[in-house]
Amino acid sequence: MSGIFDVHAHYDDEKFDTDREEVLSSMAEKNVICIVNAGTDIETSRKTLNYCERYDFMYGAVGIHPECADNLPQDYLKEIENMAMHEKAVAIGEIGLDYYWDGVPRDIQKKVFTEQLELAYKLSMPVVIHDRDAHGDTMEILRKYKPKGIMHCFSGSVEMCREIVNLGMSISLGGVVTFKNARHSVEVATYIPLDRLMLETDAPYLAPVPFRGKRCDSSMIMMTAERIAEIKGISVEELLKITAENACRMYGIVL
16 A cells, blocks of 8 residues: 555635645545545535545545534534444544634533544544644543544644553644644654554645645645654655555545
């Protein structure tokens, strides 16, 4: 298995509205073998599944992002469960906590987060976790539920990384590891066992150097892979192979 497996992207984002078809149709020639698109609410989760039906290489995570956790319909969890039954839905996500923004009260975020963790357990599905400026509460909840899944776009310390690995979870790293001020990401990349590492873009966000500040797409994982391979002392090809195998195993995807 050789090629780019992007475990977390948002091709439903409006930044792709003008050329989404062109971008996604070019992925194969750019050595992208698989993309997991992550929903952030009911609408984007539905869109994600529509893209999955159109593109063989795309799979989906369905869920409610913490920034979207307020004013949900009473049956939102049933909606997510129904979508999770789709043959190309592979995870519950993007779920978690975000204390960077003040838009959604923390108690509501925690409630929606835990409800979706319980749904993932019920369905025996992995989760995709979002954690921004909420490390303490995120870890408290993860210690309780011990889900199978990925800490996406990980921004914590090596100590936090160690605890996540000990809980049985994996970590995905993206373009931030190429930034000049990315001390934590470099330390985590150095520490994390290869069998718990995955690669992501969070497209269209967080494009790696030298594309920082521009719209990101899955092909740009190559810059992230080159930096992590350098840190790990292995070839880019080996890193791509290992991280793709890790992702397939986590999501239950056969390529």
